[in-house]
Amino acid sequence: METLRSIKIGETVRVEKVGGEGALRQHFLDMGLIPGAEVTLVKYAPMGDPMELRLHGYELTLRLADAEQIEVCPVAAKAEEVKPNKKHSKTDHPGLGEGGRFHAKGDGVPLEKGTVIRFALVGNQNCGKTTLFNRLTGSKQHVGNFPGVTVDRKDGSIIGHEDTLITDLPGIYSMSPYSSEEIVSRNFVLNEKPHAIINIVDVTNIERNLYLTMQLLEMNIPMVVALNMMDELTSNGGSIDINQMEKRLGVPVVPISAAKNKGIEELVEHAIHVAYYQERPLRYDFCDKTENGGAVHRCLHGISHLIEDHVEAIGMPLRFVTSKVIEDDPLVIEKLELDQNEIETMEHIVTQMEKERGLDRSSAIADMRFRFIHRLCDDTVKKPAESKEHIRSRRIDKVLTGKYTAIPAFILIMGLVFFLTFNVIGAFLQDIFEMGVDKVTELTDKALNHVNVNSVIHDLIINGIFAGVGSVLSFLPVIVTLFFFLSMLEDSGYIARVAFFMDKLLRKVGLSGRSIVPLLIGFGCSVPAVMSTRTLPSERDRKMTILLTPFMSCTAKLPIYAFFVNAFFPKRGGFIMVGLYLLGIVTGILAAYLFKGTLFRGEAVPFVMELPNYRLPAAKNVAQLLWEKAKDFLQRAFTVILIATVVVWFLQSFDTHMNMVSDAGDSILAAIAGIFAPVMSPVGLGDWRILVALISGFMAKESVVSTLEILYSGSVETAMTSLSAGCLLVFSLLYTPCVAAIAAVKRELGKKWALAEVVWQCGVAWVMTLIIRAVLIAIGVS
Amino acid sequence: MNIADIILILLIAAALVFAVRASVKNAKSGSCCGDCTKCSGCNKE
Known part of the structure; x- marks a missing residue:
């Protein structure tokens, strides 16, 4: 079987199997390197290693030794895909996170008056969290343009709402932490139990960003999704059916541009509303009963019932714990204190799912999430062919990361x-x-x-x-x-x-x-x-x-x-x-x-890193x-x-x-x-x-x-x-x-x-x- | 010792007190592990 290492520059292949083990393998999956994903080799670094890949619309770097663990098959030469000029059908505004609609059902239990509302600002690395935090709080935290500028949490209250406390967390790609600053974010969401989450999503790289969103929805904490960099998407001819996305995700979705200070007021209103009335996501179950024979669906629900009592005892969100248990997360499994019978039953269910689905446990869960995301994006997102920013970055990179010029x-x-x-x-x-x-x-x-x-x-x-x-x-x-x-x-x-x-x-x-x-x-x-x-x-x-x-x-x-x-x-x-x-x-x-x-x-850690587009530094920053x-x-x-x-x-x-x-x-x-x-x-x-x-x-x-x-x-x-x-x-x-x-x-x-x-x-x-x-x-x- | 000496001594003393206080405050700020229930590394209440 051919591996990712042996493909040629410009060639597009489909991932068949992701090898390796442990946190690194999980990280590959979380970054979107899952069986079925299409990957294009953009270039090699000037010294021949690592390689730059393009997948799910973004650039990722990977060492040759790690690429060797990923089995791929050629994608049949296909004509350039021409999507019809998609027009979004009109969807009613679901009105989530607004007075009178969802709240009118009476199932929200409001916080006590005078409670300081605590928010967590969560999102992928380099998606603009700190820029939004500065806008919301008026603070002056340093922002940059490479993954991992924020390594520590920062607190502040939203301007005009002194009874709020918002925490800017280091960027994470998933709730399976890979580096120590990612642990800060996961621990905060799990242990500090914020009243609500503001999930910031970079719309120029929406698929990978929504992967984290899905895991956050599983936490069953009131949440608002802020679609950041909307200005960049729309100026390149793209668009998003916000109402439809809101309906499908079951949480308020607000388009914003943190850098240009657009949509911030609306975001604050929605965030305070869901937090105050404790309006939790309308759905966190994204597995499809009809998809691939429903193997993943049955596995998730079966294990969910099996461990329900243990999860309630430790006060963690059931769906999140179930996913983590299937992914074999040792930290979560240890906390549950399951007895031998339950562990064995669980293993049988997972083995059956792996057999029916034809994927290993972690790949199957990642695949289920990405399938939902692709369906959602197909129906709600109109992507530009290639953004101006990406074209510019590609041209600059010809010199700055060129083989002989870098x-x-x-x-x-x-x-x-x-x-x-x-x-x-x-x-x-x-x-x-x-x-x-x-x-x-x-x-x-x-x-x-x-x-x-x-x-x-x-x-x-x-x-x-x-x-x-x-x-x-x-x-x-x-x-x-x-x-x-x-x-x-x-x-x-x-x-x-x-x-x-x-x-x-x-x-x-x-x-x-x-x-x-x-x-x-x-x-x-x-x-x-x-x-x-x-x-x-x-x-x-x-x-x-x-x-x-x-x-x-x-x-x-x-x-x-x-x-x-x-x-x-x-x-x-x-x-x-x-x-x-x-x-x-x-x-x-x-x-x-x-x-x-x-x-x-020993050996240094694998080099898996996202390469952001070049941006002109803002004079103010x-x-x-x-x-x-x-x-x-x-x-x-x-x-x-x-x-x-x-x-x-x-x-x-x-x-x-x-x-x-x-x-x-x-x-x-x-x-x-x-x-x-x-x-x-x-x-x-x-x-x-x-x-x-x-x-x-x-x-x-x-x-x-x-x-x-x-x-x-x-x-x-x-x-x-x-x-x-x-x-x-x-x-x-x-x-x-x-x-x-x-x-x-x-x-x-x-x-x-x-x-x-x-x-x-x-x-x-x-x-x-x-x-x-x-x-x-x-x-x-x- | 004249009045100018006394004023200058007071000013220098005040500057030193301020400097020591600011230095101690800066040295205290720790970093975060995200688990405030078990950790007091950042000196947050």
């Missing part, structure tokens, strides 16, 4: 980003900012002298706070510029492509292409990078990616690089900057090889992200760095008897740092002032510069040598991430890993600095 284009794009940030836009703005900071310092100095301020307080303000915080503030433009470019890449959908063509390369070091997303975010900031590893479906990949993130030099280290490069190597600034970034990446690769052979043996980053930086400058500069100033200005010292070498700080000096002397960083700066860098990397400015009284250039500056640059690049990043590691992996990360990074930094120092001495740097 890698050069990536290097060119990243090179351009760094060149513009450090040499053109960022550097220009930084000069202006620096002048501003110097002017304010000068004016303050004059003012303090004018009112005869005490010399100790004067010293604290000018040589402590202004020297420290001021020196860090001037780097704000460079950081914001780099974040601007990173957010443009992320919002456009390019980062998902990078994951696609880097997969083979990353697999060589034991990671999957999906790890590229956290690693690229790591060039911005390690904290969101660590958080974004939640999109990785295996614990092994997550741990390994988190441990490698600190090797990607974050923007907070830029002030250190810029300061030392300007002071010691002004003519080779660009070369040294790029060199530092490359050194971080190369050390990371070496560390990955080490991890692969020791701590994390980009501006919002930049403002958030600038605000975050300013907040750090005026909190952590302010505290650090005042503490450093105090400790270097007084001795242990609380007398002000004239020589900082007699200060408390010098005494403390002296303890570590013997360890750091071999790497050329034995000076107590450098040690203090590095310790303060643990609080926030930017404060390394501010601390040195204070301790060397603004004359770092004359007090340090080029050799020690080079060593300090390398050590700063690689030593422990800041406390915020370590706290994020602790949250994700626990205390032991967080502590191990600190020790490991310091160790790596020490060894690499020793090597680089020897190289620098050998080439004559002194």
